[in-house]
Amino acid sequence: MKTIKTTTDLAEFCSRAAETDYITVDTEFLRERTYYSKLCLIQLAFRGDGETDAVLVDPLAEDLSLDPLLDLFRDPDTVKVFHAARQDLEIFYIDHGVIPYPLFDSQVAAMVAGFGEQAGYETLVRKIAKQPLDKSSRFTDWSRRPLSDTQKAYALADVTHLRQIYEFLRKKLSDTGRDKWVEEEIATLMAPDTYVTHPEDAWKRVKTRSNAPRFLAIVQELAKFREAYAQDRNVPRSRVFKDDALVELASTKPKDMGDLGKSRLLLRDARKGDIAQGILDAVQRAQDLPKERLPEPDTSRQSAQVNPALADLLRVLLKAKTDVSGVAPKLIASAADLDALASGERDVPALSGWRREVFGKDALRLCDGQVGLAAKGKQVQIVEL
Template sequence: MIPLIFDNAALANYCQRIAASTLLAVDTEFIRQSTLLPKLGLIQLFDGEHLALVDPLTITDWQPLIDVFANENMVKMLHSCHEDIEAFATIGITDITPLFDSQLAAHLLGWGSSVGFASLVERITNKVVDKSETRTDWLARPLADKQLTYAANDVLFLYPLYQTLKQELNSEQSALLLQEGQQLMQRKHQKLPFEFKYLEIKNSWLLTSRELAVLRELVRWRAEYAQQKDLALGLVFKDAQLFELAKRRPSTLESLMNIPDMPHRELRRHGKMVIELIERAKALPADACPQRFHHQEHFIGYKQEVAAVSAAVKKAATEQGISAEFLSVKRQLNEYINWCWRVSDQQRSTLPVPEYLKGWRRQVLLPYLPVPEHIAV
């Protein structure tokens, strides 16, 4: 039987035992079916000698683990860590450094952009990872021995991958990987304010200024409501549904209910609020509505700007010897375009700087990026 760490004293003792370790394999188990934030069900830790399965439902003092994760002399190794980072943030762990993501390491080595954990283990060790407990309810108690064994194996298999990946990576790739780990952590601290969340809606650039005003109100309300209720955004309204509401701008509950593919249960619950938000946006003066684009005298067009930036990224990737998919994903490209053209100069000063212009990406991309004349970088 694999024991669980249930109390603060046991967690503190474990953290003290591993304080001098140089590598810690880390994984989490969580539930995220209907909530905005992941619900931690288990934390797995292994430093090559000491295994710990930590029960986050009973621990109240996370400071010892916070200190371990912030220890710059101990590499924290995770696989595909995006959601793990979010899960750790729910218990106050917001600094994980140095962070070594084995999936990103495989990407840098040219083994694929999203290599799964089981595939990576099999490639390096020829061992097969049991994934039979993937659908376990990790918030249920007690956890069965087979569930604890399954969870423990994630870090027991993860730990020995480090040396192989380190040997395969050259010095430049190793440095880049750790820098990207820092960027992943910083990303979680730099959220787009609710009033600008509409910029993230697919194809929102196609809407008129008035339609954007409606979309802005709806998206902001959804974000606030989802945060208040801890609900997944799509369970309130999906992006495509908000986009359709912004285009149609219904003025009555009847017309609202007649829009195809709208969730009737949510319309019954929120219909009155949706109509109020739409009417509020309709009543705004024109200069209070979002513009589609700013500095249009220098704007060559949305698709043309996207094509120009995409070409710049590909050229930088080729000449710098970095995978284009590692250097940039679509979210980052859209973030740059929005920051350059879809907000005013005053608004831009209040928003997070795009990832293209921060950290290692800035050094790689800035000589290639088309930077608009109205932006000082």
């Protein structure tokens, strides 16, 4: 098992990899104590005929620049293959401003190709590569050096088996004409906005029970402060204060340090210093907002009247369609999407692209009363009305 620790060695490997059709990629990182992921190891492999066709790259090595790898990531002639790529891509985009292209995500491909919703790497290795996978090193500290042989073997397996998985899935998608479906899904992974959280939008992820405009304004300001603070200091947002504390603060509207001291949910460190002052300033900014500038909740789905019987029929239709197509149901439509369809909304992902072909077209016909559903044995069939 070769570990690359110099730019020269990395350049040599990437030069050989660039002559092939694809390269498999994985990373190991830490994020428990930071806002941004700390890259600790990169695994690379391509289809060759020697032991050096799969290597580990140590990004913590002093004499290593990742520039040769970033150049390979930009090479349009070599497909970059990941499994569950989102977190890996976030690291490369945040740290280096690069999103590997062209891209193939074996998890997405497996969900399209009939491996179900739980298309984990271990499952694919077992079903496609017909190999066991030792996951005992999954939760080790990848920032510590030296790495053990067990850690190295575990890490390398994440890209060596991926070669066979990629070739199998690529052929299956091509044979079934579904390769374009995967390309549609990967377009989201290629979008830079996927990996950037703007502090002013952070409040939209906070779950609240109240839609009162002033309350939402406080939630907005508190979430904005927390996100910016976490980003600036590279600490997890939960280390600043958690969502339940944020909602509590939006309800109690603290005016001074004494009020903060009465909070049941606020962490001790957040009751003093920069965090405490940031909380008070955020609450005050929200309180000072004129009524016309208060945020308005998105009540489009809540206000729409869901037809529960139609929603149940759509669920049955989705199950029937995915049983036939083998596509994972959650990749086509979420429960919220089905409820939206049953309430008359038509701006949902299930009605566009490949989803429309697999499910959306018949879902609209069902909603419009043009077709019904009937059970025949263990199958559900569409009946023209």
